[in-house]
Amino acid sequence: MEPKPTKDNFEARQILAQISLGIGMPHFQPKTGFSGSPTSSTWHSERAKARSWPKATNASRPSEIKRHKERKEKTRYKNNNMHTVWVRLNAVVFFGLTVLLCLSVLAALSKIGHTRYHQPKIHKLALNQLRSIKNHGGVDRALLSFDLHADMTPAFHWNIKQIFVYVVASYKTDTNPNNKIVLWDRIIEATDPPSAKIIQEENVFVKYGLMDQGAELRGREVQLQLMWDHMPLTGVLYMGEQEKSTTSSFTVPHEYL
Amino acid sequence: MIDLIRDTIDKQVIELKKLWANKRMLTFQLLNLAMIVFSALMIWKGLMFVTKSESPVVVVLSGSMEPAFQRGDILFLNNSVQKVYVGDVVVFKIKDRDIPIVHRILKVHEKPDGKVELLTKGDNNRVDDRGLYAPGQLWLEREDILGKAVGTLRYVGMVTIALNDYPVLKYVLVGMMGLFVLTSKEG
Known part of the structure; x- marks a missing residue:
């Protein structure tokens, strides 16, 4: 049988509802409690009893009413404080x-571990033509063009924003045992069309001249290597490079031309 | 909205008064606040120690590395690496200039004694960085580099940029956080 809700009972439920909402009980519906099914209503009143909120019977005693009020005050005070x-x-x-x-x-x-299984394929990176080698104010500068065939598609995955591809020329001189110079670079964005991720170009002219620190470039062997930098949307940056065994090199002429 | 703010401020004032009356509680909350401040400091100093960089986290302020890094991205730096390589994104500082710059290494010339001379360039810039260096400076050295960028997180630096652009915001935010920590009942 559904118990007829008394006024005090109603109040108790309201307090309970307040608390339940406070700690986030989504299935508690104080408004529909009375017109709802008997079971849910009794469940609610059982819960109210279980929480030991003052019931109609003993709330009639003055001390109980006082305590009840105090408790209500406390609840409100607590809410204010928070x-x-x-x-x-x-x-x-x-x-x-x-x-x-x-x-x-x-x-x-x-x-x-993406790179373990997905490596870009570098088919060709080789000198096409050495256009000139001149002395510019005391330093040697060579201008050249190269062929580049590479499929960068495997380097991309969902956390890659762009791949920065660059061609590095390395050579040794007497003054500097190790020189590495970027000759050409390109930004391939993840949003670029698939065709942009496959580089198939002949006779690409360098973006930056092959410029030595001194005048020691003539007669040196220069190695060309493709490298790329993975720039993520978020997370770690990491590099990739063409295998050393597949790189090509050329010798700069001994005379200016 | 105004009422809500006024209400909140009133409550905070009451809380502070109560706290002032209860010295024991006040001490506790102050210690709480101190702990938060010192934890943050410790994390920062710890990162400095591990990365050997004077600023392990930097905010990108310019668009010279776009589209890789935009204004407001943060970069994590590592300076414990001995060598820097061509193609690395590094943060360097020019003598007598306050603001560090994030750019990519374009040239590396290594001397017989292992010292390097570097030239950098921003991905989005048309020319290399010689114009940004000190007058007459042609090369960077290893000591000029604060660290190599090893990781990135987007947008987080926007807060820093906002705080730098509007210094008032800094005091408001720090003050509010301090107040809430002081008056919160959690601890």
Whole structure:
């Protein structure tokens, strides 16, 4: 049988509802409690009893009423203290940020080991023509063009924003045992069409001249190597390079031309 | 909205008064605040130690490395690597200039004693960085480099940029955070 709700019972339920909402119980519906099914209603009243809120019978005693009021005061006081709107706003914002951070970390972690199975294919990187080698104010500068056939598609995955592809010339001189100079570079963005990720170009003129620090470039052997830098949406930056065994090299003429 | 803010401020004032009356509680909350501040400091100093970089995290301020790095992205730096290679994205600082620059190494000339002379360039710039260096400076050295960029996180630096552009915001934010920590009942 459904118990007829008394006034005090109603009050108790309201307090209970307040608390339940406070700690986030989504299935608790204080408004429909009375017209709802008998079972749900009794469940509610059982819960009210279980929480030991003052019932109609003993709330009639003055001391009990006083205590009840005190308790109500306490609840309200507590709510005031928590300046709820700000606390909740704060919680929501920080929870959101935490979730974003976790997702970023997961995205970064998800592609660890990608390079082990997906390596760009470098078919050809070789000198096409040495256009000139001149002395510019005391330093040697060579201008050249090269052929580049490479498929960079495998380097891309969902956490890659762009691949920075560059051609490096390395050579040794007496002054500098190790020189590495970028001759050409290109940014391939993940949003570029698939055709842009396959480089199939002949006779590409260098973007930056092959310029030595001194005048020691003539007669040196220069190795060309393709390298690329993976720039992620979020996470770790890492490099890739053409295998040393597949690189090509050429010798700069002994005379200026 | 105004009412809400006024209400909040009133409550904070009441809380502060109560805290002032209860010295034991006040001490506790102050220690709480100190702990947060010092934890942050410790993390920062710890990162400095591990990465050997004077600023392990930097905010990108210019668009010279776009589209890879935009204004407001943060970069994690590592300076514990001995060598820097061509193609590495590095953060360097020019003598007598406050703001560090994030650019890519374009040339590396290594001397017999292992010292290197470097030239950098921004991906999005048309020319190399000689114009940005100190007058007469042609090359960077290893010591000029604050660290190599090893990781990136987007947008986080926007907060820093906002705080730098509007210094008032800094005091408001720090003050509010301090106040809320002091008056919060969690700890």
